Amino acid sequence: MAEDTVTLKINGKEVTTKKGNMILQAAEQAGILIPHFCYHKHLSIAGNCRMCLVEVEGWPKLVISCATMAQEGMVVHTNNEKVRKAVTSVLEFILLNHPVDCPICDQSGECGLQDYYMEYGLHDSRMPLKEKHRKRKVVDLGPTIVLDTERCILCSRCIRFCDEVSKTSELAFIRRGGKMEITSFENRPLDNPYSLNTVEICPVGALTSKDFRFKCRVWFLKTINSVCDHCSTGCNIYAEYHQNKIYRFRPRQTDYVNKTWMCDEGRLSYKALYSRERVETPMLQIKGKLQPSSWNDALDSIHKTVETVISEKGPAGIGVIASPKLSTEELFSLKEFFGNLIKTPNIDFRVDDGFQTNKKMEDDVLRRVDKNPNTLGAMLLKIFPTENGADIKGMISKIDKGDLKMLFLVTDDILKKEDSEKIKHSLEKVEHLILVTPFKSELFKSCEVILPLKTYMEKDGTFINAQGRIQKFHRVINPPHEAASLVEIINGLLQMREHQIDLSSIEKVFLRMGSQHLFFEGITFEGIPDIGIQLKIGEV
C-alpha cells in the first residue's frame, strides 16, 4: 500500500482513495452517490446541510461524509436503515419552512430538494402551512440575480463562491435559527463578473437568474455539449434550447479549462445571436439594388468575379479577410481555396484590435482579453499574408490605390477596429466586395454579393482555445432559411473549378488539415472527446 492512499470499505465495496479525501469523495470515486447540498467539489467544505450523513462502524454517531476524512480500514454504510432514516429526517427539517412554491419556482425540474425527496424523503408533511416562517421574497440582489430567502436552505455555497472564487465577498448570513437568511453586505449589490455561478450552484430556487427567470421551464430544454465563443478561454458549456431557440448556456465541468465555472458575459453571450437581424438568403447587387438570389447564382457570380480579377490583376488583386470567430475547419477551407488554389497573397484575420480596451475584462479566473474563440486556430493555420502579401492595413491602402479589385470579407467584425469610419469609407471603394455574414450589416450597400453565414450554434466545428486545446461544438439550432457554413460555401466555389481538394465533409477537412499541419495529424472530428484534446503545438 502506498503511503499516500487509504483503503476503506463503503457499502461492502473496497475503495482506495487519496489520503486526505473525505468519505463522500471516496464514495463518489466508487460510484456511490451520497446526497448533499452544501458540499461542492470546487469550494471549501462547510458541512452545514447534514444531508450526507453516513454510518461508520464503531463510531457512536452518524457522521457527515463531506467533512470526515477517509481512514484506513474504515467500514462505512451510506444506505442502511439508520442512515436512510436520518437523511429523511434531515430533509424533513430542511423542508420545514420551505414555501409551497414549485409551480412558480424557476428551479422546479432541476431542484435538489425535489430530486432528493423522491429518493430519500417520500415522507408526509407534519408542518401546517400557516406555521411556516415567512421571510423576504423577490429580493433584488444585483443586476443579474434575484434572491428568495424563503426558498434558501442555507447551504452557503453562494457565500463561499463569492469568498473563494470571485473573491468579492458580497454575501453573508444574518440572524440565527429559523430567521437566518442570506443577504448582500449592507445592500451592496451582488455584482461581479461571475455572479451567475451562484445561481448555478444554488441547489434550490433561492437564487435565480434575472435573464432566465420565467423564460422557459427547464424540462422543456434540450441540452447539447458546446463551447463558449465569448473569449479565447473556451469554457465548456451546455447549450440549452427549446423549439429552435437558445435559452441559456451553462458551464460543463472540465478540469482542464473552466472547472464548473463560467463568466457572466459568456453565459449571456447567446443573446448576441438574437441581437441583430439575420441574413436569410444570398443576395446580389443587380442594377444598384440588392436582390435575393439563389445560392447557385451567387456562387457563380463570385466565381466569375474571381476569374475577371485574376485575368486583370492576377491573384494579388484579390484580398481575403477572415475572422477569429470562425471555426477551425472554416478558416482552413478559406485558406485552402484562396491561399492554395487561387494563390492570393492577401489574407488576414486580425480584425479585432480591441486588446487594449478589453483589458478591464480580463482576470486570472477565466476571462481573457482576447474576446475571440479561435485566434490560436487562425494562427496555427497561418491565416496571414504570404510573401509580398498585404495584411488588413495593407489591403485597405491597396484598395485606396485601386490595386485591390475584389475583397472576400467574412463577417463585418472589421468594423470593430478603431478606425472603422475610415475602413468603411475604403470598403465602399472596392470594386467587388463580397460579404459573408450571419447578420445584416451597414456594409450592405457597397456589397456586390452577400452570403448568409451560420452562427456557431448552427453548425458543427471546433475552436482552439488559448491553451491550445481543440474543443468541438455541435449544431444546436437550425439556421434561418438558407444560411450555410463557410465550409459549405467554399465547397460550392470549389465545385466550379478543377482541383484535387476534397473538403466535402468535416472529416475530410480534418484529414486534409492533418496532412498539412503536424499537430492535426491523426485527429478526427468524431475522435475529439467532449472535453477536447490538447494539441502538441509547442511555442507558436
Add this chain to the structure above:
Amino acid sequence: MTLTVEPLERLGELMVVNIGPIHPATHGTIYLKAYLDGEVIVKAEPDVGYLHRCFEKMCETHPYHTVMPYTDRLNYCSCFMNNVGWAMAVEKLLGLEITPKCQYVRVILNEFNRIIDHMVCIGTNLVDVGALTNFWYAFQPREMVYTLLEKCCGARLTVNYCQIGGLIRDIPSDFDNESKTILKALPRFIEDIEGLITHNRIFIDRTKGINPVTADQAIDWGWTGPCLRACGVAYDVRKAHPYYDYDKFDFSIPTGTNGDVYDRYLVRIAEMYQSMKIIEQALEGLPDGPVTVKDNRYIFPEKENVYSNIESLMNHFKLVMHGIKPPVGEVYSYTEAANGELGFYLISDGGSHPYRVKVRPPCFAIFQAMEDMLPGHMIADLIAILGSLNLVMGELDR
C-alpha cells in the same frame, strides 16, 4: 349454406367490390376487397391500418400514468376495461397490491362495461341484418351505465377512471343504489331483444350456419372471448387465470356449439346474465376503505395536500414531470375484456417511459381469420359476420 368456391384462376373475370374503408355497415374504418361471383365472395382481402395511431409508440414516449387516456381509445365501447388492463400491467410491473375496494369497483364497472359492449355489438349487428328496433333496446341500458360512470368520474365515454394503484377518485355515495337500479332495469331490455330475435325466423335464416368455426380453427387463429366460446371452448381469463377475486364469484362460462353467427349472439346474451350475477355478488361484498393505495413513489398525493404542503407538492411535481420509475423488468398482464383476452406486454428499462409496449387486442386475432372464413359466403352474410365478430377498429389498428 356454404357454396362451392370457384378456382382462383377466374379472379380476373370477377367483380371487385371495395367494402370500406368508409362504409356504414363496417362500423369503423375497415377495408375489405371482395371478389364477387354474382353475390358470392370468391376471395376477400382484408386490410388494416386505417385507424392506426401509433398507440404502442405513443405509450413508449409517455410516462406510465399519462398512457391511461390513450387506452380509453382502444375498444371505445368498453373503455374502463382497457383502463383496468393497463393499470393492472403497470401495477404488476411495480409489484403494487391495490386495495380490496378498488378491486371490487373495478370488477363491477368491468362487468357493466362488458354488458354494454355486448349490447352495442348485438344492437349494431341486428341493425345490419335489418332488425332496427333492437338497437334502441340495446342502447338504452348503455345510457344508464354511462350515467353511472359519469357520476364516478365525470366522463361518460372515455372515462380515464383508473389510475395506477387505484382509481382517480372514490366512488359516489349512491354507487350501490345506482348499480342496483341498473341491474333491476337490465333484464327487461335483454328479454325484449331475446323475445324479438332469438326465435325470429328471418334472423335465424340470416345467421344460423353462417360462418361456422370449429374449436380447433378458432384456437389455431388465436381467438378468445365470446367468439371462441361460441365454438364450444370454455376459455375465459376470469376463470382460467383469475384476478381480482373472480375465483370467489359464482358464475359460469356460456358456450355455443356451432361457432356460427347465431351462436355468437347467444353466447353474448348469456354472458350478460352472468355479468349481472357477478355484479350482484360484488356489490354485496363491496369492502370499505380507500380506493387507492398509499405509496409516495408511484401514487399522486391528494390534491388538498399538494396545495398546502411542500412535500406533497414536490411529490406531485416529480410524478407529473418526471414520471414514476418502475424497476427494470418485463411483464405480460392480461384480462378478459368484452371481446376476449386483452393483453399488455410491458418492458421497463427503469426509466420514466415504458421501453416497449405491446398490446394484444382481442379482435386482431379474430380479424386475421377473415381471409380464410369469408370465401363461399354471400355478400350479405359478410355484413352479418362482421357484426358478430365485434371488430373495434380502435383496438384492431391501435
